[in-house]
Amino acid sequence: MNPILLAICLALVAMALLVVSELRGRRPDWYWYVTGYVPAVIRVVATWRKVARLNDLAVSYGSNRRALGGLAVKGTPLRLRVPRLKGVRPLPNGLAVRVRLLPGQTPLPFIEASEAIAHAWRMHAVRVISPRRGIVLISATATDPLKDPQLPRGTEGTPLLSAVVGALETGGAWLVDFRREPHWLVVGATRSGKSTLLARLVMQLAPQPVALVGVDCKGGMELGLFRKRLSALATSRREAVTLFGALVVEIQRRMAVCREAAARSIWELPAEERPVPVVVLVDEMAELYLTNGSKDDRAEAEQCSTYLLRLGQLGAALGVHLVIAGQRVGSDLGPGVTALRAQLGGRICHRVNDPGTAEMTLGDLHKDAVAVAQTINAGEQGVAVTTADTVGWVRARSHFTTLDVVARMAAQYADRTPHLAFLDDATEAGDLS
Numbered sequence: 001m002n003p004i005l006l007a008i009c010l011a012l013v014a015m016a017l018l019v020v021s022e023l024r025g026r027r028p029d030w031y032w033y034v035t036g037y038v039p040a041v042i043r044v045v046a047t048w049r050k051v052a053r054l055n056d057l058a059v060s061y062g063s064n065r066r067a068l069g070g071l072a073v074k075g076t077p078l079r080l081r082v083p084r085l086k087g088v089r090p091l092p093n094g095l096a097v098r099v100r101l102l103p104g105q106t107p108l109p110f111i112e113a114s115e116a117i118a119h120a121w122r123m124h125a126v127r128v129i130s131p132r133r134g135i136v137l138i139s140a141t142a143t144d145p146l147k148d149p150q151l152p153r154g155t156e157g158t159p160l161l162s163a164v165v166g167a168l169e170t171g172g173a174w175l176v177d178f179r180r181e182p183h184w185l186v187v188g189a190t191r192s193g194k195s196t197l198l199a200r201l202v203m204q205l206a207p208q209p210v211a212l213v214g215v216d217c218k219g220g221m222e223l224g225l226f227r228k229r230l231s232a233l234a235t236s237r238r239e240a241v242t243l244f245g246a247l248v249v250e251i252q253r254r255m256a257v258c259r260e261a262a263a264r265s266i267w268e269l270p271a272e273e274r275p276v277p278v279v280v281l282v283d284e285m286a287e288l289y290l291t292n293g294s295k296d297d298r299a300e301a302e303q304c305s306t307y308l309l310r311l312g313q314l315g316a317a318l319g320v321h322l323v324i325a326g327q328r329v330g331s332d333l334g335p336g337v338t339a340l341r342a343q344l345g346g347r348i349c350h351r352v353n354d355p356g357t358a359e360m361t362l363g364d365l366h367k368d369a370v371a372v373a374q375t376i377n378a379g380e381q382g383v384a385v386t387t388a389d390t391v392g393w394v395r396a397r398s399h400f401t402t403l404d405v406v407a408r409m410a411a412q413y414a415d416r417t418p419h420l421a422f423l424d425d426a427t428e429a430g431d432l433s
C-alpha cells in the first residue's frame, strides 16, 4: 500500500477515535447514537420473535387440542403469532419500540417480561407502558443514566413556579412544576437525599417572584440556612400552627378577591392584582403529627393537621403550594395523614426503610412503582421514583448541590424575598421567627 495513503488512513482512524472518545465524555447521547444505537436495533429486531415466544407474548388462534389415533391430545399450539414491532426510535440513552397487541392480548405479560427483554437486548433496564389501547411502548435504557446524571441542556430560565431539580432516567429534565401539580410529598430515609432536593427547589425558585415559607421543626437547622430568601420560617409546631392559620386566612381573602373578579383562580386575575404565589416547604412532617400524649399537645397536632389539610384542599387555585417532606409516612402518624396525602398529587419517593412508606407514597397512584422504589439502595443518594404526567412514574436523580452553594444563592436573591403582610401580626406578637 502507498505509504502516504496508509498515513492518511491511520490519521483518519485516529481522528475518528478521538472524536468518539470526546463524545463519550461531553455528549453521551451522541456517543450512544454513533456507537450503540444501530447494534441495539439489530439485536431488538433479530431477537424479537424468540423473546416473544419464550415469554408468552405470542398467541395462537388455532386449537391446542388434536385428535391423535382416536385420542384427544392437549399440547402447545405450533402456529404462534408474534405481535408486530411498529418501529424503533432512538432515545438519548436507549431506544423505544411500539408493539401492536394482537386481539386478546393485554399489556400485563409485556410488563412482566421487562426483565427478560432487558437481558435479551443487553440493556440496563426496560420499561413497558401502554400509551393507548392496543399498543404497548417498550422503552429500553442502555446504561444507568442516574449514575452520574448531567443536567439536560436548555433548562436555564424555567417558567414561573417550576424548578429543574435533576435528571430523569429517560434523559430529560426532572421538573417540579407547581402549576401542573400544585402539592408534593417528598419521602426518604435519613441520608437518602431529601434535604438536597429541597435545597435544589429553593435554589431554582429563589430568583422567581415567589414567596418561600419554611417549616422546619428540627429547630430550623436545615431550612434556616436559606433564611434570607424565606418570607417566614417556623421552627416549632406551635409556630407552624400560627403560620398555617395565617395562610388559611389569606387563602380565604384570596378566595373573596377571586369571587369578586369572577375568577376561578388567581391566574385569571389581572397581573397587577394577582397575589404572590407562596410555596410552603415542610421538613420532617412527622414532627407536626407526633404528640407526647398530653391533651394540649394532641390538640395542637390536630389543629396543625386540620390547617394543612385546608391548605392542601384550597391552596392550589389560590397560589399556595405545599411541599411536605418526611422520613416516613403512615396512617399511624394520625388520621389526617392519609387525607393530606390525597391532596399531594406530586410524589417523590427516595430510598425508604420500610415497605409501608413506599406503598403509602406511591401505592395509591402507581402500584408497579412501589417495588421499583424499594430497589433504591443506600449508595444511590438522590435517586427517587417520582410521578410524571405522561408516563405515570419515572426514576430520577436530583442534581447534587451543596447546601453552602444554595445558602449563598439564597443570600444573593434576598432582595427578591416578598414581604407577606398577612404574617406581620404573628411576627410582631413573637409567634413566628
Ligand SMILES: Nc1ncnc2c1ncn2[C@@H]1O[C@H](COP(=O)(O)OP(=O)(O)OP(=O)(O)O)[C@@H](O)[C@H]1O
Binding pocket: 188, 189, 190, 191, 192, 193, 194, 195, 196, 197, 327, 381, 382, 383, 397, 398, 399, 400
Ligand atoms: N442527588 C445526589 N447526588 C449525589 N449525592 C447526593 C445527592 N443527594 C444527596 N446526596 C448525598 O447524600 C447526603 C445526604 O443527603 P441529604 O442530606 O439530602 O439527605 P436527607 O434525606 O435529607 O437526610 P436527613 O433526613 O438525615 O436530613 C448528602 O450529603 C450528599 O453527600
